[in-house]
Amino acid sequence: MKHHSRTTAVLFDIDGTLIDSNYLQVQAWSEAFDAVGQPVDDARIHRAIALDSSKLLDTLLGDRATELGDDAKARHRTAYQALSGRLRPFSGARNLLAAVAAHRVAVVLATSAPEDELKLLRTALDAEQYLTAVTSAEDAETAKPDPDILQTALGKVGAAAGDAVMVGDTVWDGQAAARAGVAFVGLRSGGMAEAELRTAGAAAVYDDPAHLLANVDSSPLASLWATTN
Amino acid sequence: MKHHSRTTAVLFDIDGTLIDSNYLQVQAWSEAFDAVGQPVDDARIHRAIALDSSKLLDTLLGDRATELGDDAKARHRTAYQALSGRLRPFSGARNLLAAVAAHRVAVVLATSAPEDELKLLRTALDAEQYLTAVTSAEDAETAKPDPDILQTALGKVGAAAGDAVMVGDTVWDGQAAARAGVAFVGLRSGGMAEAELRTAGAAAVYDDPAHLLANVDSSPLASLWATTN
Numbered sequence: 001m002k003h004h005s006r007t008t009a010v011l012f013d014i015d016g017t018l019i020d021s022n023y024l025q026v027q028a029w030s031e032a033f034d035a036v037g038q039p040v041d042d043a044r045i046h047r048a049i050a051l052d053s054s055k056l057l058d059t060l061l062g063d064r065a066t067e068l069g070d071d072a073k074a075r076h077r078t079a080y081q082a083l084s085g086r087l088r089p090f091s092g093a094r095n096l097l098a099a100v101a102a103h104r105v106a107v108v109l110a111t112s113a114p115e116d117e118l119k120l121l122r123t124a125l126d127a128e129q130y131l132t133a134v135t136s137a138e139d140a141e142t143a144k145p146d147p148d149i150l151q152t153a154l155g156k157v158g159a160a161a162g163d164a165v166m167v168g169d170t171v172w173d174g175q176a177a178a179r180a181g182v183a184f185v186g187l188r189s190g191g192m193a194e195a196e197l198r199t200a201g202a203a204a205v206y207d208d209p210a211h212l213l214a215n216v217d218s219s220p221l222a223s224l225w226a227t228t229n
Numbered sequence: 230m231k232h233h234s235r236t237t238a239v240l241f242d243i244d245g246t247l248i249d250s251n252y253l254q255v256q257a258w259s260e261a262f263d264a265v266g267q268p269v270d271d272a273r274i275h276r277a278i279a280l281d282s283s284k285l286l287d288t289l290l291g292d293r294a295t296e297l298g299d300d301a302k303a304r305h306r307t308a309y310q311a312l313s314g315r316l317r318p319f320s321g322a323r324n325l326l327a328a329v330a331a332h333r334v335a336v337v338l339a340t341s342a343p344e345d346e347l348k349l350l351r352t353a354l355d356a357e358q359y360l361t362a363v364t365s366a367e368d369a370e371t372a373k374p375d376p377d378i379l380q381t382a383l384g385k386v387g388a389a390a391g392d393a394v395m396v397g398d399t400v401w402d403g404q405a406a407a408r409a410g411v412a413f414v415g416l417r418s419g420g421m422a423e424a425e426l427r428t429a430g431a432a433a434v435y436d437d438p439a440h441l442l443a444n445v446d447s448s449p450l451a452s453l454w455a456t457t458n
Contacts, residue, residue, distance in 0.1 A: 016272075020270050020271055020272075022271065022272070023252065023255050023256065023259065023271035023272070023275070024271075026252050027252065027256055030252065030315070031315075034315065039317055041249050041319060041320075041418060041437065042249055042251065042252035042253075042420070043245075043249075043251075043252070043417060043418055043419060043420040046252070046420055086259070086260075086263065088268060090270060091270075188272060189270060189272055190272060191271070191272040191275055191420065192422070193421070193422035193424055193425050195422055195424030195425070196422050196424070208270065
């Protein structure tokens with residue numbers, strides 16, 4: 001009897017999920033907003049991280065986004081590049097990707113980071129050998145919480161929504177996963193609380209990649225091992 | 230008939246409650262831990278902010294705290310001083326203190342910040358005329374979540390625990406208030422989630438000082454107006 005195995009996939013957010021970058025992003029945006037004369041409270045910036053930059057600017061600058069947005073974006077870019085030497089993968093991040101790949105499950109980086117940031121993140125992550133596919137800001141018209149990025153990620157590897165799990169650290173990841181019909185696993189490594197991630201639909205919440213890796217066979221990811229093998 | 234009015238007080242945490250400083254603290258500690266060769270995830274640092282520095286070092290460096298703690302502390306101090314130009318009071322912070330003072334309720338800054346940081350914070354806050362008393366690291370042997378700082382703050386103005394409300398942004402503030410028998414009001418301005426602050430005992434949670442000020446007469450602070458007047 002022949003088994004027809006289906007393509008399964010884990011879609012990983014990067015910022016705050018695999019790389020410890022959220023607080024550097026807060027700092028870079030905070031400096032940018034100060035510089036354009038429209039300071040924004042850091043906790044508000046933190047909650048907007050993972051939105052694409054135009055949504056983030058609309059959320060945080062309101063009706064001044066049109067006037068100040070381009071300047072803020074340019075200043076953020078400069079500030080973030082200056083901080084990029086501090087980008088560091090979370091403990092266990094690479095090994096988690098290796099473990100998923102070893103189960104013959106596609107590993108997809110599903111992010112809407114702009115190309116220049118994505119390059120920095122992939123260099124810091126140093127895990128190209130485990131990746132089946134990668135998305136970026138150029139792959140979808142609208143970013144999280146819209147489901148486009150996740151649908152693009154699924155399309156790139158030919159997996160159905162029900163044969164995939166999204167791993168992310170923000171409520172926006174959870175909302176995008178829900179809209180795409182993909183199960184969501186939340187990590188607290190980006191600074192969000194378990195309760196927030198649960199409210200955003202997380203089926204399970206772990207501290208960070210190392211904690212998920214240590215419990216991976218009892219996690220929602222293990223349902224994919226069963227499907228593939 | 231003569232009314233004997235009692236002394237009532239609002240005990241305010243400063244970092245993340247009145248001044249937008251938590252994320253600058255995360256950055257300064259993060260740089261310090263990198264520099265001593267023991268990087269710590271930013272979200273873990275964030276959750277330890279508001280502990281005094283020896284508790285924070287024990288929490289984040291574990292058994293390497295003795296060996297690396299003094300060096301990390303010195304590097305944090307340098308990094309934080311360099312960032313101090315970015316310290317900014319939250320919108321509504323000064324007006325909130327003014328409103329409390331106008332109700333003849335004592336305004337106490339109840340913090341365990343070291344003297345050098347406290348000076349930076351008070352300069353940024355620029356609200357000396359509303360303050361009845363201030364605590365600092367030198368006023369108590371143990372910091373939040375122990376209740377010592379709050380008990381010192383109450384003692385300085387002669388208020389009973391039941392005639393005071395603590396306003397803070399961290400679970401450590403909430404735990405200290407609970408142990409001191411003081412009602413706790415949580416603000417999300419330091420980056421903690423409402424659910425975390427509720428779990429730590431918050432009777433009410435507001436976004437930031439401006440949000441509390443807009444709702445102050447229906448907040449737990451209003452119980453103090455009634456007692457005083």
